[in-house]
Amino acid sequence: MAVRGAVPEVIWARPERTGRGPRPAYTRDDIAAAAVRIADAQGLDAVSMRHVAAELGCGTMSLYNYVPRKEDLYELMVDAAGAEHELWEPGGDWRADMRRVARQTRELMRRHPWLPRLMSPVYGFSPHALRYLEHCLACLDPLEAAYGTKLELIAMLNGMVTTYVRNELDTAERVRALPWSEDEENAVRMAYLGGRIASGGYPRMAAAFMEDAGPIDLEAVFERAVERVIDAFAPR
Amino acid sequence: MAVRGAVPEVIWARPERTGRGPRPAYTRDDIAAAAVRIADAQGLDAVSMRHVAAELGCGTMSLYNYVPRKEDLYELMVDAAGAEHELWEPGGDWRADMRRVARQTRELMRRHPWLPRLMSPVYGFSPHALRYLEHCLACLDPLEAAYGTKLELIAMLNGMVTTYVRNELDTAERVRALPWSEDEENAVRMAYLGGRIASGGYPRMAAAFMEDAGPIDLEAVFERAVERVIDAFAPR
DNA sequence: CGTAGTTACGTACACCGTACGTAGTGCGGT
DNA sequence: ACCGCACTACGTACGGTGTACGTAACTACG
Incomplete structure (x- = not known):
């Protein structure tokens, strides 16, 4: 045209x-x-x-x-x-299906690290986005709730996954524009943060950092978050 | 320097x-x-x-x-x-305090519509961000949970509020760069969406749009979302 | 008091999105 | 069959961007 x-x-x-x-x-x-x-x-x-x-x-x-x-x-x-989203025949267990949706979306975004930044409700009605949305709704057929509630669940889960992956990838993507490495960036930020915490002005943050000494398990954090969102919409 | x-x-x-x-x-x-x-x-x-x-x-x-x-x-x-965040003496009811945090953050972002786009974990350790984080942790003192869990709660609530406000403002902010108005943009997108739904290929979406004829109540949706996140972390 | 390290800022470069003009191509209507 | 027009292709040009670099003025320290 x-x-x-x-x-x-x-x-x-x-x-x-x-x-x-x-x-x-x-x-x-x-x-x-x-x-x-x-x-x-x-x-x-x-x-x-x-x-x-x-x-x-x-x-x-x-x-x-x-x-x-x-x-x-x-x-x-x-x-x-969105075309890479694999759709399946819903199995009757909506919680399991939503878990699978969340995990798949996360994998998709890790494959395409630019995706979280482009996520917008405006792009939510492209052909493949519509297929995906309809599929999510089909997965939620066993859940007894109004469509409005189901849409809220899908939005919240998608939003959570997007935010999560974005946070996970943010430094890595940001550092591309910088003239130094991701490790240098992290090191310098951690050094600063350590100094602030040592200042004594943030007792609870200091305690939090004492508690979690080791590296955090991203998989476990993600799985917990998914479970929490799903639980928030489960009846009872 | x-x-x-x-x-x-x-x-x-x-x-x-x-x-x-x-x-x-x-x-x-x-x-x-x-x-x-x-x-x-x-x-x-x-x-x-x-x-x-x-x-x-x-x-x-x-x-x-x-x-x-x-x-x-x-x-x-x-x-x-972040300096505009008003901090208060936590009142002992962590759920009420977290509700207040969420609402205040939302208001802040509506006052500065560019904020959601700039939200990044990398910026999460600026002086005022640290004060804010410590304040949230103080509000959560009555909650019996590990600091790791509390941080997950704060991250999830913040992320949810950010996502929510971003979606709310996205079209309005995006349309600034476009040579036509927000109303025209919405009209043309709604017309397209209507056509797709009428095609019959998305029966559940069609049903969803039948169900919610009127305009959605953004306040109510937000309050429900906040409550769900808080509930997801409440004991029992 | 000299000098080193800072502030101020003009110029220049590479890159961006895109408006516009022009040439060539092939389908639709007559 | 053929004319005309709607389309594709694409070079040029404009106004914008972030920022590297060179230079001049200034001030606190040795």
């Missing part, structure tokens, strides 16, 4: 091909895949129109035939990642 | 004044306040080194005497916002 002017539009409502004119050299999936490849390898900030175009092997401005704004490129990326 | 080369460093460990040389024209707080003013008025994307410098009334590069990287400017902003 042409529509060169600035017009409110959802990328999913725009047809990929209109029949008139030369056939496009790439599909939307090609473009999303190229952007995802770059983001996976070099981080989200490396996803520029120029880079994606170069990865595809076309001129920068040709991209704008497929994607009216960079924002829409992000939307394609999120949907492409 | 000079340190022109790229050296790992925490902004809070760097002294504001070293004695030698002309006295700086601004304090760190001046700079943070200027950046916050711009972000509040024009959105986070308007916070550029040039804009902030202009707001202060100095040359762009002078800012780099106070803040080695833009990243650190963000850190100052988050800390400045």
Whole structure:
């Protein structure tokens, strides 16, 4: 489609091909895949129109035939990642199914560390996001609750998983832009934090750090959090 | 401090004044306040080194005497916002205190809509963030649990509030960069969503939208979520 | 009192998103 | 069959970004 002017539009409502004119050299999936490849390898900030175009092997401005704004490129990326969600036949135990949903989402985000940063309710209605949402609702069929409650459960679980993975990956992703290593960054921050705690102004934090001397078990923390969210919605 | 080369460093460990040389024209707080003013008025994307410098009334590069990287400017902003957290004497009812914490954080983020986007565990150890964390732990003194559990509670509540407010504000903040209005954006997305649902491919989503015809009560949803998180950590 | 370390800041570079103009291509309507 | 138009492709250009670097003025310490 042409529509060169600035017009409110959802990328999913725009047809990929209109029949008139030369056939496009790439599909939307090609473009999303190229952007995802770059983001996976070099981080989200490396996803520029120029880079994606170069990865595809076309001129920068040709991209704008497929994607009216960079924002829409992000939307394609999120949907492409959502396509990796594996859906299964719900087994009747909604708690088990939700656990599986949470774990799978976490794995997806660890595979694509840029995903948490792009998560937005605005992108929540892309084709694959809709499939995913419908699947979650199907998993929740055995739960006796209003759809409103079920949607709140899904939102809370998804939000928790996103926040969790983001925190887990944040330093690693952030440090890409920095001229020093993640270890150096952590070391210098820990040294500062140690100094603050030693100042005596934060007795409870000091006690907390005394208590948990060893490295924290991320898996266990995640599993506990999932269980807590699920419990919060279980009847009784 | 000079340190022109790229050296790992925490902004809070760097002294504001070293004695030698002309006295700086601004304090760190001046700079943070200027950046916050711009972000509040024009959105986070308007916070550029040039804009902030202009707001202060100095040359762009002078800012780099106070803040080695833009990243650190963000850190100052988050800390400045954290300074607005009002701390109180914990009243002995940790559930009530945590409710108050959650509501206050939400209000803070609605006052500074850019805050959710900047929330990061990396910024979690700024001076005011430390005060806030210690205060939360103090509120949790009556709760009989390990400090590890208390920290998990605080993280989950904070994360939930952040996610919630972000979702609430996302379209509004995003639409600043778009050449059309928030209403147009919403209208066009709702039209698309309506079409998808009408397609019959998502029966449960269709049922969900049938159920909740009216506009959702954001306050009630938030309060329910807070209560659920608190309940998830309450003994028994 | 000299000098080293600081502040101030203009210039310059590489990169970004994207508006716009132009050329070529192939389907739809006549 | 063919004309015209809607489309694809893409180079150029503009206004913006973060920040490396060079230079000049200033002040506290040895």
